[in-house]
Amino acid sequence: MSDKLTHECGIAMVRLKKPLQYYQEKYDTPLWGVTKLYLLMEKQHNRGQDGAGVACVKLDMPAGEPFMFRERCVKSNPLDKIFKQLLGNYHKQVDKGTIHPEFADTVKQKFDFGGELLLGHLRYGTSGGYNISSCHPFFRRSPWPTRNLALCGNFNLTNTAELNSNLISMGQHPIFATDTQALLEKIGFFLDEEHTNIYRYLRDVEKLPGREISARISKELDLARVLKHAGDKWDGGYVLAGAVGNGDAFVARDPSGIRPCFYFENDEVIAFASERAPLMTVFDLELAEVEEVPPGHVMVIKRDGVMTSTAFQPEMPRTSCTFERIYFSRGNDIDIYRERKALGARLVDQVVAAVENDWAHSVFSFIPNTAEVAYYGMVAALHEKRRLEVKDEILRASQAGELTEEKLDELILRNWPRAEKVVSKDIKLRTFIGQENLRNQLASHVYDISYGSVEPGKDNLVCVDDSIVRGTTLRKSILRILTRLNPRKIVVVSTAPQIRYPDCYGIDMSEIGKFIAFEATVALLKETGQEDILTEVYQDCLKAVETGEQVNHVKKIYTPFTPEQISAKISRIVYPKNVEWAGEVEVIYQTVDNLHAAVPNHSGDWFFTGNYPTPGGFRVVNQAYINYFENSDARSY
Numbered sequence: 001m002s003d004k005l006t007h008e009c010g011i012a013m014v015r016l017k018k019p020l021q022y023y024q025e026k027y028d029t030p031l032w033g034v035t036k037l038y039l040l041m042e043k044q045h046n047r048g049q050d051g052a053g054v055a056c057v058k059l060d061m062p063a064g065e066p067f068m069f070r071e072r073c074v075k076s077n078p079l080d081k082i083f084k085q086l087l088g089n090y091h092k093q094v095d096k097g098t099i100h101p102e103f104a105d106t107v108k109q110k111f112d113f114g115g116e117l118l119l120g121h122l123r124y125g126t127s128g129g130y131n132i133s134s135c136h137p138f139f140r141r142s143p144w145p146t147r148n149l150a151l152c153g154n155f156n157l158t159n160t161a162e163l164n165s166n167l168i169s170m171g172q173h174p175i176f177a178t179d180t181q182a183l184l185e186k187i188g189f190f191l192d193e194e195h196t197n198i199y200r201y202l203r204d205v206e207k208l209p210g211r212e213i214s215a216r217i218s219k220e221l222d223l224a225r226v227l228k229h230a231g232d233k234w235d236g237g238y239v240l241a242g243a244v245g246n247g248d249a250f251v252a253r254d255p256s257g258i259r260p261c262f263y264f265e266n267d268e269v270i271a272f273a274s275e276r277a278p279l280m281t282v283f284d285l286e287l288a289e290v291e292e293v294p295p296g297h298v299m300v301i302k303r304d305g306v307m308t309s310t311a312f313q314p315e316m317p318r319t320s321c322t323f324e325r326i327y328f329s330r331g332n333d334i335d336i337y338r339e340r341k342a343l344g345a346r347l348v349d350q351v352v353a354a355v356e357n358d359w360a361h362s363v364f365s366f367i368p369n370t371a372e373v374a375y376y377g378m379v380a381a382l383h384e385k386r387r388l389e390v391k392d393e394i395l396r397a398s399q400a401g402e403l404t405e406e407k408l409d410e411l412i413l414r415n416w417p418r419a420e421k422v423v424s425k426d427i428k429l430r431t432f433i434g435q436e437n438l439r440n441q442l443a444s445h446v447y448d449i450s451y452g453s454v455e456p457g458k459d460n461l462v463c464v465d466d467s468i469v470r471g472t473t474l475r476k477s478i479l480r481i482l483t484r485l486n487p488r489k490i491v492v493v494s495t496a497p498q499i500r501y502p503d504c505y506g507i508d509m510s511e512i513g514k515f516i517a518f519e520a521t522v523a524l525l526k527e528t529g530q531e532d533i534l535t536e537v538y539q540d541c542l543k544a545v546e547t548g549e550q551v552n553h554v555k556k557i558y559t560p561f562t563p564e565q566i567s568a569k570i571s572r573i574v575y576p577k578n579v580e581w582a583g584e585v586e587v588i589y590q591t592v593d594n595l596h597a598a599v600p601n602h603s604g605d606w607f608f609t610g611n612y613p614t615p616g617g618f619r620v621v622n623q624a625y626i627n628y629f630e631n632s633d634a635r636s637y
Contacts, residue, residue: 008328009154010047011241012040012120013272017305020104030104037118038083043278046330048122051135052078055150058115059247068148068245069112072135086113119243121152138180140188146195146217148245151184154259154274155238156506158616158637190229218246224310227252227298235616237505247303255296255313256613257320258505264290277333319604319613326496327466331373341377342598343495348381350588354491355460359415363454365422366464374495375464382417420453449481456486467496471516475574483581493588497608504620504637513628520569521558538629541622550618552610554625
């Protein structure tokens, strides 16, 4: 993606079902669970590189001994730093003789992460101000094990202000920081309620002694009930993972299935991850062994290792995020791999038309790195299309008596799709760099080209990108670099449709005025004398936000024009300035129909269509337009 999207996080959970000594004897290490957590997080490193955090709960610790631990880091390479520190401390203890790995009890006593319940989180920060205080897991402490809570997630809520108001009405004093803090306090409130109700019953009705009460509370604590109460007003896309101090744990998924989560269980371990492929790789599993967390359900693991699945939110139509398939998730998942190839294949007709069927003078490439699989799909489809053309031509020439050696040479040995790696990515542009000018300067050096891969002045150059959001890197960097090859024409192909509307369910793209499709459409309205629509939509959005009307009024902005007209305007906007090259630029986008055909089981397409799955989405899109019209940089959620 030429404009990096952020804020798509990853979670991992490992719950050991055996004592640590079991793993020492079978796998020759009491840190088997810690190792698996690290691998699950490393295999999801694509989901977050600006912050990482881990938490651990030890079961059956004696009173007075610590039982819950957390480490977080927001420095460069945070995941490596966390585990280097953890394992460094472990080995120091081994060297001192305070830990004897062959005796797992010493590991549990002396090593902070020598526990049975392990939680991990990877996150992309959404701004330059990202710091340790906003890094997951969040922690809520109490002297009662059943009131301690560690919480992390991959999510965004559209109604954080409403949740904070609800907390105030309950008598709390929330700190207006993040939606994570609001969730932590909301879940914590009902966790306290659950704990207190059980405690009072056991003390006043059953009249149990204090030492027995704690064990009974731990046994009877119902996290599914806690999540049902806490999640009553949540609006957004989310996967939440939580660990309670007594050893209970939960993973909850939004009722629309917007954010992904998978799990597996055997007699040794229960594990969760944001992506399926890491579970398969880390635990050496077959596809059928990994299951998806059902939307609107909470998976609860009691401290005895028994897991249950309970619906905690009313059922909603499934609208799983298509960007997970296009961009965020790694492409080594078998379904995502096939879908990305299909996305590339479905662009072939548009691409061939753009190069006017000139196979002899067209080079096909991609913009690293997430567009690579789609590129393979496009090239395979190009070859198939060309094979059919050659077959038809051979049959025609044979029937006409024109099938000469020269003709065969022209048809079979020449005029085939030419695949080249034209663009290379040399360095990673860090998303936490806050100054836009500095980002743009660095972006010009992120990519480089393979000189000599295109015949100057003769070849068309087709480059596949996974998506084009703001077009900033495209116009300020990539196209300028590609012009050095002096192609006849540059065709940039997006495997995603035009991004027209903000996301509010986990991807940090809330400012509608920064989308290249919106910019192009506004320009067309002004060029065609229809700019009154902009004011009309503004008035409609004001009324909708005031009344709570669930209508996306911003759709009216795009109605006067076809997607092709908007793409043509985008092509003119991104044309590189101040270069000697005078060729043509054409930008091609995937159609929404082809997107749905390539990714049939993930219908969450609100960024492209404006069809939001929750009430909060409509409020956000209308507020985002109000902010644009008023030239305000306030967030829309």
